[in-house]
Amino acid sequence: KQEVTQIPAALSVPEGENLVLNCSFTDSAIYNLQWFRQDPGKGLTSLLLIQSSQREQTSGRLNASLDKSSGRSTLYIAASQPGDSATYLCAAGANNLFFGTGTRLTVIP
Amino acid sequence: DAGVIQSPRHEVTEMGQEVTLRCKPISGHNSLFWYRQTMMRGLELLIYFNNNVPIDDSGMPEDRFSAKMPNASFSTLKIQPSEPRDSAVYFCASNPGGTRTDTQYFGPGTRLTVL
Numbered sequence: 001k002q003e004v005t006q007i008p009a010a011l012s013v014p015e016g017e018n019l020v021l022n023c024s025f026t027d028s029a030i031y032n033l034q035w036f037r038q039d040p041g042k043g044l045t046s047l048l049l050i051q052s053s054q055r056e057q058t059s060g061r062l063n064a065s066l067d068k069s070s071g072r073s074t075l076y077i078a079a080s081q082p083g084d085s086a087t088y089l090c091a092a093g094a095n096n097l098f099f100g101t102g103t104r105l106t107v108i109p
Numbered sequence: 110d111a112g113v114i115q116s117p118r119h120e121v122t123e124m125g126q127e128v129t130l131r132c133k134p135i136s137g138h139n140s141l142f143w144y145r146q147t148m149m150r151g152l153e154l155l156i157y158f159n160n161n162v163p164i165d166d167s168g169m170p171e172d173r174f175s176a177k178m179p180n181a182s183f184s185t186l187k188i189q190p191s192e193p194r195d196s197a198v199y200f201c202a203s204n205p206g207g208t209r210t211d212t213q214y215f216g217p218g219t220r221l222t223v224l
Contacts, residue, residue, distance in 0.1 A: 043215035044213075044215040095210075097154070
């Protein structure tokens with residue numbers, strides 16, 4: 001069974017800092033790798049989806065990379081803002097989506 | 110579009126009672142998913158429907174859990190009888206139905222507390 005791990009579980013950074021969130025997965029036979037954002041008491045919002053044939057995807061200040069061979073993905077957030085504070089989850093897509101437990105990000109004004 | 114709609118948003122019940130959670134997927138989406146989120150186990154897929162038919166229910170924890178999708182715009186997840194360990198946030202998600210790993214759109218969730 002696919003295992004998805006996210007480290008660290010929590011991260012605090014000052015506003016304006018660039019940061020990287022990490023995701024690792026055990027089975028490289030995936031269709032895609034997805035990053036979601038979850039605000040307290042809310043559902044998940046899809047941020048980026050990287051197909052298995054791609055190396056990275058960008059949306060605004062967000063850039064996600066994928067290295068299938070090493071079982072790793074990173075989410076880079078540039079010039080962080082307090083509004084970026086949320087829990088970020090990655091999910092490896094094979095027959096199903098397997099989710100990590102997330103990194104709780106706090107951006108301090 | 111209103112997005113995925115779930116009701117109720119919060120449910121508190123006593124052990125042994127029946128609980129029914131409801132979901133309305135995004136119009137035109139052919140796939141529907143029920144997930145459970147807990148601190149210990151994270152987000153887990155319970156069941157996946159495609160065109161109203163259950164395709165994968167391997168994540169349903171035990172016979173106390175059942176799910177139905179009588180039409181394209183409505184699904185229910187029922188727990189009978191409920192137990193304290195069922196306390197969690199239950200999410201419904203839908204996608205247009207290309208594959209189950211395409212982008213999924215999540216509802217706001219139902220927070221279930223079983224006393």
